[in-house]
Amino acid sequence: MVAVLTAALMTAAEISTLFSALGVIVCLICMVVFISRVNGEEFFGTSVVHVAQPPVAQVSVQKVAVPFSLELHRPEEIKFSDVQLKIKSDVTYTFRSYWGVMQDHLHSLMGSPWSSFYLDLIEECQLSAEIVNDAERCDDSSRTFKYKTLSHDESSPLNLGTSPRKKYPLVVCMVREDSPPLEEVDPSNVGALITIIHIKDTDCQVPTCILHQYLKQYSGQLTRLQALYTQSNQSSSNEETTQDVNDDTKGNSDVDKVDSEDSDDNDIPIEEACVVCQTNRITRALLPCRHVCVCRSCCSRLETCPMCRTRFEAYFLVSPEDEEPNDQEESIEQDTRSTWQRICDVINNTLFLED
Structure with missing residues (x-):
């Protein structure tokens, strides 16, 4: 009996x-x-799914020299009898204006090849408009703003129709005249600037403004100018992007890149400094909001625009950047350690032990 109990205790x-x-x-x-x-x-999986955000794409841009610039002078005071324009040109050009222009006909002519465009709008005007002013040849290439006044007799008002209108109140066309024959000209050069102007009236109380500006190149390509938004909220002819409207496709091209020079960080003006770090120079314009506000380093860490909080989908460069390795590529390293090594590293890091 004792042996049995002993064996049971040993087993237990x-x-x-x-x-x-x-x-x-x-x-x-x-x-x-x-x-x-x-x-x-x-190590054993999880029910949480981490969705990686796609990288922000860089849009290829093309530098285009624009010889014309047209702005409204005191738009709040503009009337049909007194339209003040600020015009600047680097070349000799032909100036022509049209009142009460049919929208569909204008856009069809702008999308035509250069030879047809020049013939129908400048030489033998075929544009459907109520009033067509004579073409004026201007030999002013002083590169300074000049003021020009356009007027329309208010005693015979334009028949623009009711909203939504199918006519533009005023269209101004500036065509370059100092270029060589069409066979010898560079197709990428800008040959004309078309400006569509809205003028406030009793039927349409929208403030007077420039509705659209288009560039016509000798190749026949038509592009639409769009302003960039900077910290100073000022846009100029040197801070614009062009949006391609051919074949109803959208693209972006840099009209004139911001001039940048190598300088110390302390010499960067506040309006040219990144709004996030305030130390690096602004190099990127975000799309689609078109805010020029961040540098390369900060852009790689953002998902929304710091100015308007809009999620940006792409960007293009407004000034050159130094060749540096991609921040995202640096942060993503392939982990080749074994599971046991990873467990040991985790335990060591948790217990504050050194290897």
Whole structure:
């Protein structure tokens, strides 16, 4: 009887030792899993799905020299009898204006090849408009703004129709005249600037403004100018982008890149400094909001525009950037360590132990 009890006690002792060992192993596994989850490691999978955001694409841009510039002078005071324009040109050009222009006919002529465009709008005007002023040849290439006044007799008002209108109140066309024959000219050069102007009246209370500005190149390509938005909220002819409207496709081309020179960070003016870090020079324009406000380093860490909080989808450069490795590529490294090495590293980091 004593032998039987002794054997039973020995068996129970062995079983309890086995259970204790199993308990220690289970606790160790649970501790490793807990530590790995706290440190962001996932060995056994998770129900949480991490969706990686696609990288922001850089839009290729093309530098285009625009010889013309046209702005409204005191638009709040403009009337049909007194339209003040500020015009600047680097070349000799022909100036022609049209009143009460049919929208569809104008856009069809602008989309035609250069020879047809020049013939129908300048030489033998075929544009559907109520009043067509005579073409004026201007030989002013002083590169300074000049004022020009256009007027229309208010005693015979234009028949622009009711809203939504199908006519533009005023269209101004500036065509370059100092270029060589069409066979010898560079197709990428800008040959004309078409400006569509809205004038406030009793039927349409929208403030007087420039509705659209288009560039016509000798190749026949038509592009639409769009202003860039900077910290000073000022846009000029040197801070514009062009949006391609051929074949109803959209693209962006840099009209004139911001001139940048190598200088120390302390010499960067506040209006040219990145709005995020305030130390680097602005190099990128965000799309589609067109805010010029960030540098390369800050742009790689943002998902929304810091000016308007709009999620940007692409960007283009307004000044050259230094060749540096991509920040995202630096942060993404392939982990070739084994699972046991990763577990050891996690435990060491948690217990503040050094290798």
